[in-house]
Amino acid sequence: MRAYLFLICPVLLFLGGSYLLPFLGIMQLSFTDPEPGLGQYSHVLSDPLTLSVIWRTLRICVIVTAVSVAAAYIITLLWVRGRPLVRSLTELCIMIPFWISVLSRAFGWMSMLSNRGLLNTWLKDLGLIETSLQLTRNEFAVIIGMSHYLIPFAVFPLATAMRNVDERVLTAADGMGASRMRIFWQVFLPMTASGIMGATLLVFVFSVGFFVTPALLGGGQSVLIAELIYLWIFQIPQWGMAAAMSVILMLAVGGILVLLMRRYGEMAK
């Protein structure tokens, strides 16, 4: 044992105290509360309501990931490869929302989309609609809000990948007569595949644990796993269920991470 290894002890102590210990507590709860055994797990995995929440979470997260990564790809393209003015404008549009808290952004979308919100008012004023469109308290609002929050996180890995593309390869393709479409689909896009993978990974993992945005914009109509866990802890105290759900969530995220990372590693080769 080298002496300097002791230097990492403070970190280990901190992580152990603030992370590992509570986690072990949750593990324990999930197997013991209200009664010892696997009852909590079998309940969570058999209860139709809980299953529908898990299914909805998965569905929304897949959609949000696809929307965020696709939108981020276009935004990053403008940021990395646009003209100087386009670049600085895009940079502002990426950075400013990135610095605003998740809560403010959720409220922002509510004032935009709610029944008496900006969008509905404008549409009415323009005479395009008679009655307000239901734009909040549903999955649509949740997907919009979550994607908006997650796009900057997808932009950064994509930007790295796009900046690493050798300009000469594109010049070469152009010189061989490839059209812009062909260069994009057959050269640029595959060359940035590692960035797409990284962005997907990051956004998906973040989205699975989302709480504030779905709670506000879903308005109780579109409950996701994190909100369900919250309900089990604060509304109908069933801590064992909450703990079991947390463990399942963590294992699911871990499993997806391992799968995607393996694919990502192959791609980086």
Add this chain to the structure above:
Amino acid sequence: MKSEAIVANTTQIEARSVGKKFGKFHALRDISLEIAEGEFLSLLGPSGSGKTTFLTLLGGYENTTSGQLFLEGQDMTGWTANQRGFGMVFQGYALFPHLTVAENIAFPLKVQKRSKAQIADRVAQMVEMVGLSGHENKKPKALSGGQQQRVALARALAYEPKVLLLDEPFSALDKNLRGQMQEELRRLHRELGTTFVFVTHDQEEALALSSRIAIFNHGALQQVGTPDEVYERPANRFTAEFLGDINILTLDGTSGVAGTPIQLPVNAVGLGHLAVRPEHMRLAAEGDANQLPVRLRDRVYLGSKSRLLLETQAGEELMLYLDNGAGPAAPQTGAELRVAWDVQDSFAV
């Protein structure tokens, strides 16, 4: 003679006072040059001399800011790279990293919408030609530098371009591999008869490969000629010094060097310096016409021969090679010697 063969050929590409400015910087000024069909022309010069810029202008990857370019008599100045249809081997190869060797070579053929069978045939033929059989399904990263170079060549030649442009293709290779690839390139050029325009900063490479060499410096064309022409008859001091080693002597205005009278070549009128290649300079023997007293500063033993570093009475440095096998015992450092050369081997610059 190589030069005669070129004269007999038809002009394929012509540059007429081509210039290129980047902002206020003149990268190229007033380049006029004819490239014959099937020749191997090297663009040679130090870095920043404009040789690569000229190649990208030829390929259509950059636009000229003045002058015109012609392809077989047609004005191609405004044509895109694709319209010109030249093959190009980029510095660093610019292979598609996500495609296999075969897919890389097939790319330009697919763009041309050739039939699958045709593409497969052509790819197999190119892989065979550059000696990459067995590597068809590897990605570029799994290949060595030399192999990647071959893929780049195969890809550029796959659609049978009239002209192949090469931008310092061997600069990333080690010396042995470089020699091997030079041989391959000569073979390809002989077999295909395609016009090759080759950018390099390596003088030996240019001398060994080219049918003609165009020498660039500071964005201007210094001289164009066969390798022996530019080496033996450099047009100016830059060319003389850039290609190989050279001894330069300052003329004192009274047809002599530092007071010693010597014979001057016919072109010497009005020029201030005399140049003699080291291999044409020797230690003087009885009866040599052009003799100059020198002092031996250092002797570098190179095995079969020695390199002598000498200093004239005016303090100018000279160099010559001495065979170690025969002749008198080697002179010692500090010895007073005399060097000689034949007047036809000297030229004024």
